[in-house]
Amino acid sequence: MNPFRFHNPTVLYYGKGQIEQHLAAEVTRYGKRVLLVYGGGSIKRNGLYDKVMGILTEAGVQVFELPGVEPNPRLTTVYRGIQICRYEQIDLILAVGGGSVIDCAKGIAMGAKFDGDIWDVYQRKAKANDALPLGAILTLSATGSEMNAGGVITNWETKEKLGGSAPPHTFPRFSFCDPENTFTVPRDQTVYGTCDMLAHCFEHYFHPTHNTPLQQRLIESVIATIIETAPKALENPTDYDARETLMYCSTMALNGMINMGVEGDWACHAIEHEISAIYDIPHGGGLAIVFPNWMDYVVDAGPERFAQLGTRVFGIDPAGKSVDELAREAIAEVRAFFRRIGAPQRLADYGIGDEHIERMAEQAVRFRKLGSFKKLDKEDVAEILRRCL
Ligand code: NZQ
Ligand code: ZN
Numbered sequence: 001m002n003p004f005r006f007h008n009p010t011v012l013y014y015g016k017g018q019i020e021q022h023l024a025a026e027v028t029r030y031g032k033r034v035l036l037v038y039g040g041g042s043i044k045r046n047g048l049y050d051k052v053m054g055i056l057t058e059a060g061v062q063v064f065e066l067p068g069v070e071p072n073p074r075l076t077t078v079y080r081g082i083q084i085c086r087y088e089q090i091d092l093i094l095a096v097g098g099g100s101v102i103d104c105a106k107g108i109a110m111g112a113k114f115d116g117d118i119w120d121v122y123q124r125k126a127k128a129n130d131a132l133p134l135g136a137i138l139t140l141s142a143t144g145s146e147m148n149a150g151g152v153i154t155n156w157e158t159k160e161k162l163g164g165s166a167p168p169h170t171f172p173r174f175s176f177c178d179p180e181n182t183f184t185v186p187r188d189q190t191v192y193g194t195c196d197m198l199a200h201c202f203e204h205y206f207h208p209t210h211n212t213p214l215q216q217r218l219i220e221s222v223i224a225t226i227i228e229t230a231p232k233a234l235e236n237p238t239d240y241d242a243r244e245t246l247m248y249c250s251t252m253a254l255n256g257m258i259n260m261g262v263e264g265d266w267a268c269h270a271i272e273h274e275i276s277a278i279y280d281i282p283h284g285g286g287l288a289i290v291f292p293n294w295m296d297y298v299v300d301a302g303p304e305r306f307a308q309l310g311t312r313v314f315g316i317d318p319a320g321k322s323v324d325e326l327a328r329e330a331i332a333e334v335r336a337f338f339r340r341i342g343a344p345q346r347l348a349d350y351g352i353g354d355e356h357i358e359r360m361a362e363q364a365v366r367f368r369k370l371g372s373f374k375k376l377d378k379e380d381v382a383e384i385l386r387r388c389l
Contacts, residue, residue: 001212002261009168010172011026011173014178015178020051023055024059027056027135028061030091032060032091034064034093035081035084035093036056036064037069037096037105038066038096039101040070040071041067042139046181048137049096071282072276072282072283073101075157077104092133093135094134094135095137098139099144103150103151106170107122109134109169113130113132121166130166130169134173136176137178138182140189141197141250141251142192142283143196143250144200145172145254147251149166149170150163151163154280161277179240179243191284192283192285194343195285196287198227199291201222204253205219208263212261215262222249222258226249230246233246265372265373267371267376268290271360271384278360285344289344289345293384293388296387297387298374298376301373301374313330314330358382361381361382
């Protein structure tokens with residue numbers, strides 16, 4: 001393992017009834033002026049907005065609102081939120097939504113306490129060392145943003161999508177995860193969320209770090225659970241047990257618990273962010289396209305890990321097969337799973353051609369070469385993208 005320090009300060013409330021019982025106390029701990037950040041209206045349609053407003057009003061909280069956070073949240077929206085926080089002297093930001101809403105809230109929280117343009121932090125030109133407190137009510141199982149410090153913001157003018165954080169300040173102080181709040185997530189978003197949480201597991205699983213047997217088994221069990229559970233949630237969106245398990249999988253996949261001391265790869269995420277930066281496609285959809293093609297491209301750097309995934313998670317019988325054969329079968333299983341749940345297969349499924357491949361490849365490696373399992377330069381990234389067409 002690599003040496004590591006682990007600190008995750010998010011207070012997690014999981015399950016039914018927690019919002020009713022604990023939200024008012026958690027919010028008012030930080031003050032009575034709250035910025036409620038939410039998306040395009042799903043929380044108004046499913047009743048969550050009314051429920052939260054009822055609880056906050058009864059607790060004497062003065063609520064200011066930032067609605068309309070976009071999927072792939074935009075820097076301009078972060079700027080709007082920062083202005084409200086400063087002008088209204090906000091005590092706490094409450095994000096109610098999926099990863100985009102929570103990420104936007106993280107950007108606002110950092111920006112409200114940052115002297116300068118917060119985009120500099122995402123561009124790695126500056127560091128944020130503080131943030132307004134933020135809390136979250138999660139409505140979509142996917143990113144793990146409810147229990148990590150990172151957030152991804154798109155600058156639509158420059159067509160850049162970049163991650164930023166200021167741990168420990170950008171960890172949500174608390175997060176409410178009630179599976180019932182994901183009952184209304186549409187089929188396509190459930191598919192994308194599944195692809196994203198699986199992708200987080202893969203990013204942790206493929207790495208060169210020595211001696212990580214427990215990490216590998218923890219990750220394998222999350223992958224196996226997602227594969228077993230996602231089809232149930234897709235078949236019956238109000239299956240509480242399936243939604244609950246998926247929610248827990250998504251939190252565990254990116255809260256730092258299953259990958260301590262592991263470097264991780266993260267090339268596929270960087271490549272996907274370049275695709276969404278230009279084409280504004282859903283993150284999980286992009287990952288479902290990129291990951292199997294990345295796997296094909298890098299498999300020779302460590303076929304044993306792929307073979308292990310195949311035998312332990314997909315139950316492939318190793319009898320009479322070489323490591324290379326097992327590795328190829330494992331990749332075929334990953335592809336087959338994505339296909340089975342109806343994830344996109346090719347960039348063409350989003351009407352994307354080869355027009356910006358060079359630019360995306362160049363941008364993807366602008367800070368450094370990508371990946372740890374296999375280091376990728378611009379040409380490698382361009383080739384992977386061509387295979388995604
Ligand atoms: O905007 P509303 O109306 O709320 O609708 C949303 C949105 O259209 C809808 N939705 C969410 N909860 C719902 C619901 N619809 C009905 N019922 C509900 N309960 O779903 C759509 C997508 O929401 P979004 O928040 O964009 O999805 P997701 O949670 O997948 O977040 C994606 C964003 O997170 C970033 C991605 O890059 C992308 O920008 N990521 C954040 C990470 C992090 N902070 O750790 C890591 C990830 O790897 C990822 O990069
Ligand atoms: Zn992701």
